[in-house]
Amino acid sequence: MRVFLKRSTEFAVMGGGFLCLALLVVAQAPETFSARLTTMPIEVATRANVTGSGSGSAVLDGRRLHVSGSFSGLRGSATVARLHEGLEMGIRGAAFFELAVTTSVDGTFSGEIELTREQLESLRRGRLYVQIHSATAPEGNLWGWLLQ
Secondary structure (H helix, E strand, O other): OHHHHHHHHHHHHHHHHHHHHHHHHHHOOOEEEEEEEEEOOOOHHHHHHOOOEEEEEEEEEOOEEEEEEEEEOOOOOEEEEEEEEEOOOOOOEEEEEEEEEOOOOOEEEEEEEEOOHHHHHHHHOOOEEEEEEEOOOOOOOEEEEOEO
């Protein structure tokens, strides 16, 4: 009987350990975000130069954010793509990370960054966005907020 109880206790401890490990893995599953990049003219005078569309996605694994996407139909070649942090969703904010971008009217962008605690909070609250600038729209051509 003692051997049986000892074995039962061992299996219960092992089972509890596996359960904790499984919960830990589930709790740390990567989070995914997507963005629809659309035109955002700054003023009426720039509206004709702001063309195109695109899409993007981001995977958050711990504090590491992997961003990638594509765009097409710009009037001028893309010059830079950046991650920005807005004050709130839909409100412009400062750039904090430069993404690799194809310098063409059609192309891709990508990058990987380790986010601060504050940036993680902003990402989850919909405050981070991708902005692509072009030769004809240096203030920003396409914008897309990263949303779950």
